[in-house]
Amino acid sequence: MSIEEKRRVGKRGQVTIPKKIRDKEGIExxxxxVVKDEEGLIIIEKKELTEELAEGYRKMAERDRKISEEMLTASEEALE
Incomplete structure (x- = not known):
């Protein structure tokens, strides 16, 4: 099902995504x-949850690495 609605671009370059499309695509x-230009065709895509999860996992891994380093240092100091 294709949905098409005309919209006006505001002075600051803003465009409202039509409610029918937001509802259909689950955009809140x-x-x-993600907004991209593919040979003159402007595409707006909902950012995938997997991208956000991957970023969260990267941050957790970095935090865990720092904690491990701190614990190793503390263990070495305790053994001295």
Whole structure:
């Protein structure tokens, strides 16, 4: 099912995604989207949850690495 609605671009370059499309694609306020230009065709895609999860896992891994280093240092100091 294709949905098409005309929208006006605001002075600051903002465009409202039509409610029918937001509902169909599950886009809610605060969600992240990717805007790209593919040979003159402007595409707005909902940012995949997997991207956000991957970023979260990267941050957790970095935090865990730092904690491990701190614990190793503390263990070495305790043994001295």
């Amino acid at each position: 306020g605060g969600d992240k989207v």
